Amino acid sequence: MPAGISTSDFYYILPELVLTAGALVVLIADVLLPKDRRAALSWVTLIALGATLASLAPFASTRVEIAHAEPLGAFTAWRAQRPVVQWAVTR
Numbered sequence: 126m127p128a129g130i131s132t133s134d135f136y137y138i139l140p141e142l143v144l145t146a147g148a149l150v151v152l153i154a155d156v157l158l159p160k161d162r163r164a165a166l167s168w169v170t171l172i173a174l175g176a177t178l179a180s181l182a183p184f185a186s187t188r189v190e191i192a193h194a195e196p197l198g199a200f201t202a203w204r205a206q207r208p209v210v211q212w213a214v215t216r
Contacts, residue, residue: 136183143180147173 135142154169192203 140177140180140184144173144177147176 151166151170151173154166155163158166191206193206194201195204196202
C-alpha cells in the first residue's frame with residue numbers, strides 16, 4: 126500500500142465502488158443485449174441497486190454531522206454545527 130493509505134480506507138468507499146461497477150454492468154448489458162432481450166436489463170438494474178443497498182448496510186447506524194470550515198490562523202478548522210431539534214405534538 127502507498128504511504129497514507131490503509132486497507133480500511135476501502136471499507137468506506139465500498140458503496141461507491143459497488144454502485145459504479147453496477148452502473149458499468151448495466152451499461153455493458155444495454156450495449157450487448159439484443160433488442161428482444163431488453164426486458165432482462167431491468168433485472169440487471171435491480172440487482173445492481175440491490176447490491177449497492179447491501180453494501181450500505183454496515184453504515185446504517187452511522188451518524189452524520191454537518192460542519193463548516195472556519196479560518197484558524199493560517200489554517201482552516203472544521204466547526205460542527207449545533208444540533209437541530211424538531212418538536213412534534215400529537216394529541
